[in-house]
Amino acid sequence: MRWLSDNTIEHLRSITDDPDFSATKYKVVKEIARGGMGTVYLAEDIELGRQIAIKVLNTPELDSGLARRMVREAKIIARLEHPGIVPVHDVGTLPDGRVFYAMKFVRGSRLDEYAAQVDSIKDRLRKFQAVCDAVAFAHAHGVVHRDLKPQNIMIGSFGEVLVLDWGVAKLLPAASSEADTLILPGTNCDVRTDKPIDTAHGTVIGTPRYMSPEQSLGEVEQLDERSDIYSLGAVLYFLLTRQAPIERKTAGATGQSATTVSIQRPRELNSKISKAAEAICLKAMARSAADRYPSAVEMSADIGRLLDAEPVSAYRENTVERIGRWLGKNRFLVLLVLAYLLMRIFFILTAKR
């Protein structure tokens, strides 16, 4: 048998993985990212002359859970038409049997890269508010993301914010329907997207530092929008401190065996963070779901109030803080009035002389 050299092996490994789009209107330009489920390529839509991103399943099993999961992901994203959610253009099957879907190609940087480059907390908060709005839209359509983290959020080159990677999203019961079927193009395979790819109890899905306590315990049935609220709080924590949330374990008092797990307060890491911002973050990251914001809409509204130097629902100001906030919000007017008063005092003093 022919001996295959190392270089030939490497060549074969790369070409056999290259997706064959010859029967489609797409032309692969290069590989962008490789994940557990599939590989994402930069491609060109030859008909429309635009660049797109294509996610291709790694292996060609049409009847596998992975293929169903990927089509389900495409379908979930496709029904969420929002400027903050990456749009899906197409879904199909390659000649070699691998499922793919085509989506908008986002030029820009991930939120973690953005946070490293941008010093202004206000700018970071504005981006975060846009994330909340996108997530709120998804929640309104019965979709819970379940894997929100800075690495799954993109900031486009024009400052647009896009939430990516809905691969582990959950459809809340009200949003699923029996009529939800999809025949995979090029096959006779009926992929019922709501059939159990759904996670069994005890399965942990998400990213540890950003997942809610109930998610980390695998309490799949309890997961709802408030799990995403926790993750949003963790993303906010990252934006404020440039670090993922740090857990602190405090041993119980004498006689109590339980260890309390709490998050290190953001202001302990960065004292420039306002108390109101910290309060919003910690409210979202409350261990009990009942103590968090009930919706992403309310969280977004509080962020908006914070940006407008208005009082936020998560933090109760005292009088001094209220005055300080008002003065800060109206500092130019205050300076003008002070200048006027100084001028008046000057005239008074010079008049006496």
Next chain:
Amino acid sequence: MSKPLIGILLGAVLGAFDGLTAWFTPAVRDQLAGIVVSSTFKGIIAGIAIGFFARKFHSLPIGILFGLAVGAFLAYLTARFAVGGYYFEIMLPGSMVGLIVGFATQKYGKAPAVAHG
């Protein structure tokens, strides 16, 4: 709160305050009541003019300049008819009051809703 109303309130408060500072000038102390009333009235007039200007034209620099001009003009008229020739002492604070009202009416207050169709 509408922009003209902000102008009126701020103009009145600053105008009254402006008038009260006349107490520190012994020569006019006995006319204090009249000074306060006229100064307040001047502030209100300035506030109305500047407030309605802000309602119509939304530009912070132009609003400030307009306020400055109105304040200076009204202060000039006051100084012209005042005894003692306190032009500088009247016009400068008066202009400043106009500037402040001009800024505040541009920045704060509800603009009228734009009619559609």
Next chain:
Amino acid sequence: MTIRSNMIILKPQMDPDTDIGGRLHRFPVTSHSAIVAARSDDLEVRQRAFETILTSYWKPAYKYIRLKWQASNEEAKDLTQGFFAIAIEKNYFARFDPTKASFQTYLRTCLDGFVANQKKSEQRLKRGGGTNTFALDFESAEEELNRHRVSDGITPDQYFYREWVRGLFTLAVEALRRSYDEKGRSVHFKLFEAYDLRDEQVTKLTYADLAREFSLNSIEVNNYLAAARRDFRRIVLDKLRETTGTEEEFQREARALLGIKIK
């Protein structure tokens, strides 16, 4: 330890009658995995499973023993045969737990354990007077070792994996050639051989060159190559599936195998 005379003699899969399609059909329909089939109650199924595993792993095992254990070629031959003999006799493969490690890692660990014991034990493996129990082509394996230098800095584990990949791809190339020969599409294979199997030392051909050589146009060259690569991929994945124990392990190994550089 002596090789028992009543042991079933297995032949590695170099027999043209036992190509990938035929082999798959003879495994239980619930699984395409030889690893799973190794646990079958059916002797014939088990035997075919052992053949598949032997085919995939004997050469990497031999080279690994030569490299890691610094064994001479004769010693390595005995150890390779001895290992697979005992692995089949005691059916080590049935004990494999895919949740703990990949099958490769498991097999390599068993191999290390076997060789270490042999080196320690006073009862050395006795050769059966020149009998090549499994009819393995050790000469070609030795020739490959001598002709092709081992890269600097590569660990024995990495070497084992690389040789296993080389073996897998070699078998896949052969299976592809046979398949195309049977279908009368030898041109497809020749194009694939000329373009994708070409040694890096030789000047790379262009599609235009191939079109001229095979009297085709560029579109045909492109399409034939695409088809051959698709079929090659399918065969590689089928062979990979045979030597993995679970779907998860298969997905993991497929991801590792395709597209990512190994040393």
